[in-house]
Amino acid sequence: MATSTPQAPARQRPRQEQLPGVTFGRVLKSEWIKVTTVPSTVILIVTTIVVMVGIAALLAWQTTFLFDAQSNPDMAAQMQAQGAPDAAEISRDIPGSGLIFGQLLMASLAVVLIASEWGTGMIRSTMVAVPNRTSALLAKQLIMAAVSFLVGAGSALIGYVVAQPILDTAELGFSLDADGALLHIINTGSVLALVSVFAMSVGTLIRNTAGGVVTSIGVLLVLPILVAIFGGGTEWVADAARFLPSSGGEQMVATTIQDGDLNQWQGSLVLGGWALVLLAASLLVTKKRDI
Amino acid sequence: MIEAQALSKRYGAKAAVDSVSFTVHPGKVTGFLGPNGAGKSTTMRMIMGLDNPSGGRVTVNGRPYAQHRAPLREVGALLDAKAVHTKRSAYNHLRAMAATHGIPDSRVREVIELTGLGSVAKKRVGGFSLGMGQRLGIAAALLGDPHTVILDEPVNGLDPEGVQWVRHLANGLASEGRTVFLSSHLMSEMALTADHLIVIGRGRIIADAPIQSIIDGQGKARVRVRVDRPQDLLGSLAGEGVTSQVLEPELVEITGVEPRRIAEVALRERVLVYELTPLQVSLEDAYMQLTQTEVEYQSHDLPLTPATPDMQQVPAHMEGR
Structure with a gap:
C-alpha cells in the first residue's frame, strides 16, 4: 500500500469558517x-382552498333555504320533530364546512411529500x-403543518367572508365575535395542521405513497364511518369512538358543545395526542432504520 | 480521507460487507472495484451514514459522516444517479440541497455550468437521460466544494465524451489534494482513471494496492507464438509448468514462461518461430484472477453454487438497495 499522503491545500479550511453548516433554519x-418547486403540490394546495371556500358558499346558500322553510311556523314545528337543526345555529359552522375535503387533500399531500422522497x-x-x-423530518413536518394551518384557517376566513352576503339575504349573517365563530375559523386550520402531522408520520413509517394515503385516510375518514355503522348499539364502542382522531377534530371546530361531549380544547388533545404519538414513532423508527 | 475499520453489513444471515478495513488517502484517485453485488454500494452508503453498519465503523475526514457540522462541505457523493424528485427541475433540486448549508445560488449555477447541464437545468429531472442524471448527481456532489468526493459508478450511462470528462474531473480533484473514491465494475475504466485500487468481492477486500502493483503482481508472463509445429514446441516446454492455449493451427498462447526461454527451446527443437510477442497482462485479467479466487474460496461453504465463477451469484437485492 502506498504511504505518501499529500496534504490537502490549506485554502479550503478558511472557507468553511465563513460558511458554517447545517442549521434548522x-x-x-x-x-x-422543495414544497414550492413541485407543480402538483402547488396545484393541490390551491385546489384545497377553492374547494373549501366553494363548499362554504354552497352550504350558506343551502342554509338560506332551511331558514326560509323554518320561518313558516307549521313547517318549523314539523322539521323540529324530525330533528332538523336550527338554521341560525348551523350557520356558524359554515366557514370551515369543507374541512372533510380539506383533510382528504391535505392528508394526501402530507403523505405524498414524504413518501415520494x-x-x-x-x-x-x-x-x-x-x-x-x-x-x-421535523423541518418537513413544520413546513407542511404551517401550510396546512394557513390553508385551513385561510379558507375558513375566506369562506366566512364569502358566506356573509349570502347569509345576509336570510338574516343569518353573524359577526366574528359571535359565540365560537373565531375559534371555529382558527381551529379549522389547527385541525388541518394536526391531520397533516398525523398523515406525514404515517407516510414516514410506511415509506410508500399509496399505502400511506390509504392508511391515513382510512383512519381519519373511513374508520369513523365504520364505527358509526357497526358500533352504534354498543356502548363501549361509542365511548371509545370519542377518542378517534376524527372525533377530536370534529370537537375542535364545533361551535356548540353538546352535554357530555369533549370541548374544543379536549378535542385538540385527542387529535394532537394521536399526531404526537405517531410523530414520535416515525422519528424513532427513521433514526434506527436504513434509508 | 476515508477510514473503515472492520466495517460490516449483514442482511439476515447474508453478509453484504464482511468486516472490511481500508483507508482512502487524499491526493489520488482510489478506485473501488468489484463485481455486481460485491458490496461496493453498501459500503458507500455506510460511509455516507445512510445505512447503519452491523459492525465496525467508518469515518470521513476524522469523524463519522453524520457528525460533521457541514457534511456537504466535507464529502460530496453521487450514490445513485436518480436520487432526485422526478417532477422538480435540476436547478431547483440543487437549490434545495444548497439551502441546507447556506450555499449561495451562484455556486449552484457554477456546478450546473461545470457539469454541462446549462441547457436542461430548468427542465424536470424525470425527463433526463441516464447520462444527464449522472451529471446532475455529480453536480450535487460538488455543491459544497468538498474535500472528499465519492462517486458510485460515475460513468454509467455516460457517452464517451462524458466518460472522458469524469476521468479528467476525478484526476483534477485529486491533484488539488482532495480524496477521490470512485466505484466501478469496469476494469478498463479504472486502469485509465485510478491511481490506487481497492478490490472487493463477496463483501471482502481482495486487494488494496497501487494499480501498477496489482497488474504486476497478478501478471504471469504471457506470450503469443506463431510456430510451424506447435505440438513439438509445447511438448518440450511441458516440464516447465506452463499452460497453453492453441488459438489457431499455428498460433498458441503460452503462459508461465519468459519469451527468451521459448526461443531457446524452439532453437533446440528446430521448430520455426515466426512470431513471438510478449503480452501485457491487462488489469481485466488481473481483476478476474483476483475475484475468481474469492468466488472459489466461497463456494466451499455453498455447495449449491456452481464451481465455475459466476458474477451473478449474489442476490440482486444486495446491489440494488
Whole structure:
C-alpha cells in the first residue's frame, strides 16, 4: 500500500469558517423550496382552498333555504320533530364546512411529500445533506403543518367572508365575535395542521405513497364511518369512538358543545395526542432504520 | 480521507460487507472495484451514514459522516444517479440541497455550468437521460466544494465524451489534494482513471494496492507464438509448468514462461518461430484472477453454487438497495 499522503491545500479550511453548516433554519428553507418547486403540490394546495371556500358558499346558500322553510311556523314545528337543526345555529359552522375535503387533500399531500422522497430516491439526497434525520423530518413536518394551518384557517376566513352576503339575504349573517365563530375559523386550520402531522408520520413509517394515503385516510375518514355503522348499539364502542382522531377534530371546530361531549380544547388533545404519538414513532423508527 | 475499520453489513444471515478495513488517502484517485453485488454500494452508503453498519465503523475526514457540522462541505457523493424528485427541475433540486448549508445560488449555477447541464437545468429531472442524471448527481456532489468526493459508478450511462470528462474531473480533484473514491465494475475504466485500487468481492477486500502493483503482481508472463509445429514446441516446454492455449493451427498462447526461454527451446527443437510477442497482462485479467479466487474460496461453504465463477451469484437485492 502506498504511504505518501499529500496534504490537502490549506485554502479550503478558511472557507468553511465563513460558511458554517447545517442549521434548522436552513433546513426549513430547503424544505420550503422543495414544497414550492413541485407543480402538483402547488396545484393541490390551491385546489384545497377553492374547494373549501366553494363548499362554504354552497352550504350558506343551502342554509338560506332551511331558514326560509323554518320561518313558516307549521313547517318549523314539523322539521323540529324530525330533528332538523336550527338554521341560525348551523350557520356558524359554515366557514370551515369543507374541512372533510380539506383533510382528504391535505392528508394526501402530507403523505405524498414524504413518501415520494422514498419513491423517487430523493430521500437519499435529503439525508446526505442533513444527516440528522430527526431535524430533516421535523423541518418537513413544520413546513407542511404551517401550510396546512394557513390553508385551513385561510379558507375558513375566506369562506366566512364569502358566506356573509349570502347569509345576509336570510338574516343569518353573524359577526366574528359571535359565540365560537373565531375559534371555529382558527381551529379549522389547527385541525388541518394536526391531520397533516398525523398523515406525514404515517407516510414516514410506511415509506410508500399509496399505502400511506390509504392508511391515513382510512383512519381519519373511513374508520369513523365504520364505527358509526357497526358500533352504534354498543356502548363501549361509542365511548371509545370519542377518542378517534376524527372525533377530536370534529370537537375542535364545533361551535356548540353538546352535554357530555369533549370541548374544543379536549378535542385538540385527542387529535394532537394521536399526531404526537405517531410523530414520535416515525422519528424513532427513521433514526434506527436504513434509508 | 476515508477510514473503515472492520466495517460490516449483514442482511439476515447474508453478509453484504464482511468486516472490511481500508483507508482512502487524499491526493489520488482510489478506485473501488468489484463485481455486481460485491458490496461496493453498501459500503458507500455506510460511509455516507445512510445505512447503519452491523459492525465496525467508518469515518470521513476524522469523524463519522453524520457528525460533521457541514457534511456537504466535507464529502460530496453521487450514490445513485436518480436520487432526485422526478417532477422538480435540476436547478431547483440543487437549490434545495444548497439551502441546507447556506450555499449561495451562484455556486449552484457554477456546478450546473461545470457539469454541462446549462441547457436542461430548468427542465424536470424525470425527463433526463441516464447520462444527464449522472451529471446532475455529480453536480450535487460538488455543491459544497468538498474535500472528499465519492462517486458510485460515475460513468454509467455516460457517452464517451462524458466518460472522458469524469476521468479528467476525478484526476483534477485529486491533484488539488482532495480524496477521490470512485466505484466501478469496469476494469478498463479504472486502469485509465485510478491511481490506487481497492478490490472487493463477496463483501471482502481482495486487494488494496497501487494499480501498477496489482497488474504486476497478478501478471504471469504471457506470450503469443506463431510456430510451424506447435505440438513439438509445447511438448518440450511441458516440464516447465506452463499452460497453453492453441488459438489457431499455428498460433498458441503460452503462459508461465519468459519469451527468451521459448526461443531457446524452439532453437533446440528446430521448430520455426515466426512470431513471438510478449503480452501485457491487462488489469481485466488481473481483476478476474483476483475475484475468481474469492468466488472459489466461497463456494466451499455453498455447495449449491456452481464451481465455475459466476458474477451473478449474489442476490440482486444486495446491489440494488
